[in-house]
Amino acid sequence: MSVMLKAVGLTVVGELAVRLCKDAGESALAYAVQLGTRAAVLGAAMPVLSKLFEFLGEIMSL
Template identity: 40%
Template sequence: METMLKIGGVAVAAALCAVLLKEKAGPFALVVALGAAAMILAMALGAAEEVTAVVSELQTMAGLSPAVVAPVLKAVGISILTHLAVQVCKDAGEGGLAAAAEAAGTVLALCAALPLLRAVLDTVEELL
């Protein structure tokens, strides 16, 4: 909760600065927004480490293979990064670039999930 309040404050302050800068110095507005985004991601990194630790603990408790858990985490990471890239491209007015980034993210997430599909198929094959 406390971290989200800080993140919200940074986001609102940066958005206000970007709006004011757009009128007089357009390119700097994007730089301010990107800087704020980097700061927000750094602030959220601690939470990501906690999530990774809990997932690792659950993996151990459930006896899951890393071949099952790793692809899911990779696909989630790719999804988050793709979403951020798409939004930055849209904010910069580059809709075509945003669409390309979105398509690439989709393909890469599918590629990251392939080992999971292989593990499922291997399990089904063992059952038959």
């Protein structure tokens, strides 16, 4: 549950920053912020993803 809350928080803050950048006419910066937000969400979810892949590996070896 905490990973989901982190992801939601990162997404909300990231989207706010993207909208502010677009309003200021900085579309390239908005894209960079959006990409950074996605990377941060992926990083926050990495422990869950590694457990999932570990579990799938165990299932495949049966």
